Amino acid sequence: xxxxxxxxxxxxxxxxxxxxxxxxxxxxxxxxxxxxxxxxxxxxxxxxxxxxxxxxxxxxxxxxxxxxxxxxxxxxxxxxxxxxxxxxxxxxxxxxxxxxxxxxxxxxxxxxxxxxxxxxxxxxxxxxxxxxxxxxxxxxxxxxxxxxxxxxxxxxxxxxxxxxxxxxxxxxxxxxxxxxxxxxxxxxxxxxxxxxxxxxxxxxxxxxxxxxxxxxxxxxxxxxxxxxxxxxxxxxxxxxxxxxxxxxxxxxxxxxxxxxxxxxxxxxxxxxxxxxxxxxxxxxxxxxxxxxxxxxxxxxxxxxxxxxx
Amino acid sequence: xxxxxxxxxxxxxxxxxxxxxxxxxxxxxxxxxxxxxxxxxxxxxxxxxxxxxxxxxxxxxxxxxxxxxxxxxxxxxxxxxxxxxxxxxxxxxxxxxxxxxxxxxxxxxxxxxxxxxxxxxxxxxxxxxxxxxxxxxxxxxxxxxxxxxxxxxxxxxxxxxxxxxxxxxxxxxxxxxxxxxxxxxxxxxxxxxxxxxxxxxxxxxxxxxxxxxxxxxxxxxxxxxxxxxxxxxxxxxxxxxxxxxxxxxxxxxxxxxxxxxxxxxxxxxxxxxxxxxxxxxxxxxxxxxxxxxxxxxxxxxxxxxxxxxxxxxxxxxxxxxxxxxxxxxxxxxxxxxxxxxxxxxxxxxxxxxxxxxxxxxxxxxxxxxxxxxxxxxxxxxxxxxxxxxxxxxxxxxxxxxxxxxxxxxxxxxxxxxxxxxxxxxxxxxxxxxxxxxxxxxxxxxxxxxxxxxxxxxxxxxxxxxxxxxxxxxxxxxxxxxxxxxxxxxxxxxxxxxxxxxxxxxxxxxxxxxxxxxxxxxxxxxxxxxxxxxxxxxxxxxxx
Numbered sequence: 001x002x003x004x005x006x007x008x009x010x011x012x013x014x015x016x017x018x019x020x021x022x023x024x025x026x027x028x029x030x031x032x033x034x035x036x037x038x039x040x041x042x043x044x045x046x047x048x049x050x051x052x053x054x055x056x057x058x059x060x061x062x063x064x065x066x067x068x069x070x071x072x073x074x075x076x077x078x079x080x081x082x083x084x085x086x087x088x089x090x091x092x093x094x095x096x097x098x099x100x101x102x103x104x105x106x107x108x109x110x111x112x113x114x115x116x117x118x119x120x121x122x123x124x125x126x127x128x129x130x131x132x133x134x135x136x137x138x139x140x141x142x143x144x145x146x147x148x149x150x151x152x153x154x155x156x157x158x159x160x161x162x163x164x165x166x167x168x169x170x171x172x173x174x175x176x177x178x179x180x181x182x183x184x185x186x187x188x189x190x191x192x193x194x195x196x197x198x199x200x201x202x203x204x205x206x207x208x209x210x211x212x213x214x215x216x217x218x219x220x221x222x223x224x225x226x227x228x229x230x231x232x233x234x235x236x237x238x239x240x241x242x243x244x245x246x247x248x249x250x251x252x253x254x255x256x257x258x259x260x261x262x263x264x265x266x267x268x269x270x271x272x273x274x275x276x277x278x279x280x281x282x283x284x285x286x287x288x289x290x291x292x293x294x295x296x297x298x299x300x301x302x303x304x305x306x307x308x309x
Numbered sequence: 310x311x312x313x314x315x316x317x318x319x320x321x322x323x324x325x326x327x328x329x330x331x332x333x334x335x336x337x338x339x340x341x342x343x344x345x346x347x348x349x350x351x352x353x354x355x356x357x358x359x360x361x362x363x364x365x366x367x368x369x370x371x372x373x374x375x376x377x378x379x380x381x382x383x384x385x386x387x388x389x390x391x392x393x394x395x396x397x398x399x400x401x402x403x404x405x406x407x408x409x410x411x412x413x414x415x416x417x418x419x420x421x422x423x424x425x426x427x428x429x430x431x432x433x434x435x436x437x438x439x440x441x442x443x444x445x446x447x448x449x450x451x452x453x454x455x456x457x458x459x460x461x462x463x464x465x466x467x468x469x470x471x472x473x474x475x476x477x478x479x480x481x482x483x484x485x486x487x488x489x490x491x492x493x494x495x496x497x498x499x500x501x502x503x504x505x506x507x508x509x510x511x512x513x514x515x516x517x518x519x520x521x522x523x524x525x526x527x528x529x530x531x532x533x534x535x536x537x538x539x540x541x542x543x544x545x546x547x548x549x550x551x552x553x554x555x556x557x558x559x560x561x562x563x564x565x566x567x568x569x570x571x572x573x574x575x576x577x578x579x580x581x582x583x584x585x586x587x588x589x590x591x592x593x594x595x596x597x598x599x600x601x602x603x604x605x606x607x608x609x610x611x612x613x614x615x616x617x618x619x620x621x622x623x624x625x626x627x628x629x630x631x632x633x634x635x636x637x638x639x640x641x642x643x644x645x646x647x648x649x650x651x652x653x654x655x656x657x658x659x660x661x662x663x664x665x666x667x668x669x670x671x672x673x674x675x676x677x678x679x680x681x682x683x684x685x686x687x688x689x690x691x692x693x694x695x696x697x698x699x700x701x702x703x704x705x706x707x708x709x710x711x712x713x714x715x716x717x718x719x720x721x722x723x724x725x726x727x728x729x730x731x732x733x734x735x736x737x738x739x740x741x742x743x744x745x746x747x748x749x750x751x752x753x754x755x756x757x758x759x760x761x762x763x764x765x766x767x768x769x770x771x772x773x774x775x776x777x778x779x780x781x782x783x784x785x786x787x788x789x790x791x792x793x794x795x796x797x798x799x800x801x802x803x804x805x806x807x808x809x810x811x812x813x814x815x816x817x818x819x820x821x822x823x824x825x826x827x828x829x830x831x832x833x834x835x836x837x838x839x840x841x842x843x844x845x846x847x848x849x850x851x852x
Binding site for chain 2: 040166
């Protein structure tokens with residue numbers, strides 16, 4: 001187990017290095033410049049800006065300097081979005097906001113998605129199943145900005161029961177969390193329904209029924225547990241993506257999270273912010289995947305974590 | 310038994326996540342209740358910088374205008390009046406300005422504001438090490454150009470403190486709009502002891518962001534809110550109405566509108582285009598703005614290098630249709646490059662009114678314009694657009710509707726086919742600046758109330774001359790304008806220069822910008838300037 005984890009960490013470090021190298025190359029290949037605007041700065045000003053931020057050096061030297069600084073824990077400063085602000089500060093400030101929203105959204109998605117999926121499977125082809133299926137199909141096919149804006153128009157502008165933006169009070173969390181959790185909730189419900197149905201058709205369930213076990217035990221102890229595996233598989237990357245912030249939700253509800261910042265940085269060619277956030281997000285997602293793999297073993301002891309030989 | 314332990318731990322993990330999440334959610338925000346007037350407004354998203362020397366944005370200028378004050382300032386009627394300077398004198402040749410700084414002018418931490426603060430700030434502005442985009446704003450000051458070109462040391466700039474409260478500025482050329490420059494945020498005073506210590510980060514902490522204006526920065530929650538409080542050390546503190554201004558940093562136009570309609574903000578600086586009609590009479594304000602929206606033509610391109618083709622493309626555009634049915638923001642159809650709102654020889658006259666119009670924008674004349682355009686196409690060898698190669702109009706996202714209207718007009722009236730190429734903002738700016746395009750959208754806003762702010766950009770080799778335009782006669786005129794201090798001569802020369810531009814047509818003006826914002830009828834005492842700055846110093850919710 002320890003050996004496995006160490007191996008995974010080694011692989012993760014290598015993956016992060018490759019991800020940063022690729023990001024660095026692509027970001028410099030794309031045309032554009034962090035200092036350009038409708039009014040172009042003069043040649044002399046551009047020259048001193050490049051010199052100030054070390055952008056006048058060859059790319060390979062820039063990359064080397066960046067990686068060396070990174071090893072020292074230095075992420076550099078923003079060039080465009082918040083000129084001269086340390087990227088470490090930006091990440092430390094905006095990630096917790098995204099993560100908090102994301103954690104709440106995942107909790108909502110799991111708590112509602114799993115029971116909905118179970119109900120749908122138990123009431124297969126009945127009214128409840130049909131309603132849940134329509135809802136979940138709707139949920140996974142509606143783009144985030146439609147859900148967000150519709151929710152805002154209904155609850156904030158028309159009914160005036162919830163605030164439109166920001167995270168000023170407990171009530172202002174309601175809309176962003178619901179919007180953010182809607183897609184994963186629907187996805188989990190569908191996943192749960194199909195894997196539960198599959199579990200019901202397994203031999204061990206038939207055996208359990210033949211033994212005369214109660215329906216409750218069969219459903220919640222045997223079927224549910226085995227049907228959770230696909231949900232956990234999905235949960236790993238989901239935690240990674242949702243907790244690192246959604247551009248759409250953060251943009252629509254004006255939430256100062258990392259997801260929106262990341263997209264803005266790319267548009268503004270804010271090089272160091274792109275690098276910093278990419279490396280941070282990659283690391284986070286890799287960790288989440290590792291945690292998820294370890295969780296498999298917890299749910300299903302038959303699963304071996306690369307310990308075969 | 311062992312299995313259920315694991316199920317339990319999984320459940321526990323989930324519960325833990327939930328509890329943690331809801332516990333974090335409970336951490337609310339503190340209230341700023343000191344009994345005074347609190348304003349909730351939004352003038353833009355997270356600003357790039359609020360360093361007066363580095364800022365180039367309109368929203369940034371609004372924040373700076375509340376925390377700092379220059380020698381001169383803009384009043385409610387957009388007039389230039391004395392700011393921290395209580396009086397000034399100008400030498401007869403218009404080259405030497407002497408400002409007397411108010412005795413009671415102080416910094417927000419209580420220290421006395423002295424003339425040195427301006428000397429430091431202006432030197433910092435032109436110092437190449439500062440790399441300020443707007444350093445050219447004071448290029449009329451003696452030796453400024455030489456310092457920017459690294460030929461002289463910043464200490465040789467034509468600015469000096471005669472004594473603690475007397476400042477003398479020497480210009481290289483007499484500049485009629487110099488006092489206006491003294492009200493521009495880039496020229497505001499700075500605290501040398503603070504700024505020189507942390508030149509890159511002093512603006513990021515309210516403790517070190519010390520100004521001399523009506524407000525102080527109280528807190529800055531990045532991407533969320535800037536809170537300003539009344540500055541008790543301000544010399545005219547009794548004129549400040551709100552005790553707190555909450556500047557909500559908002560980006561999405563729909564969100565701004567929703568927050569405005571919901572009453573969460575009393576002022577919003579933007580709204581979605583498609584909501585303009587609905588919001589008319591419900592808070593939508595349309596103010597003139599010193600700016601022109603135009604198409605920039607690459608005069609080195611094989612096809613559009615023919616001036617007759619450029620003229621035909623210009624005449625075929627129905628600007629009234631674009632303004633009334635597409636842009637819908639009360640804009641004015643453009644018939645010259647320099648927009649309305651800038652002064653002429655007589656400051657009460659408008660430069661635009663005195664200018665020779667490039668073509669008529671009277672709706673009744675559109676058919677005649679089209680006929681002329683068709684004739685020009687025929688003359689260029691493309692009757693009804695036959696054999697004419699397809700054109701490419703490059704835009705950045707958000708300008709699709711106008712671009713589509715324009716290429717439809719070209720197709721419909723001239724038989725010219727054109728395609729739209731929409732580029733992401735950074736790519737768009739880069740491509741246009743490199744001259745790697747045929748026709749591109751462009752927009753230009755004035756830095757100060759003088760037509761040179763518009764005409765200067767088209768000199769040969771100019772950094773913003775994206776049209777790659779070059780005409781020695783034009784260059785010569787602009788040179789003479791810049792060397793002259795006689796208002797009549799300058800304006801006459803600038804009219805001549807604009808006429809040349811109209812003949813050569815490297816640009817196709819579409820409309821003059823307007824500044825659209827949402828202002829609640831519950832807010833009174835608010836004012837804005839033609840450069841787009843918003844002032845809340847005297848604003849309060851109506852009773």
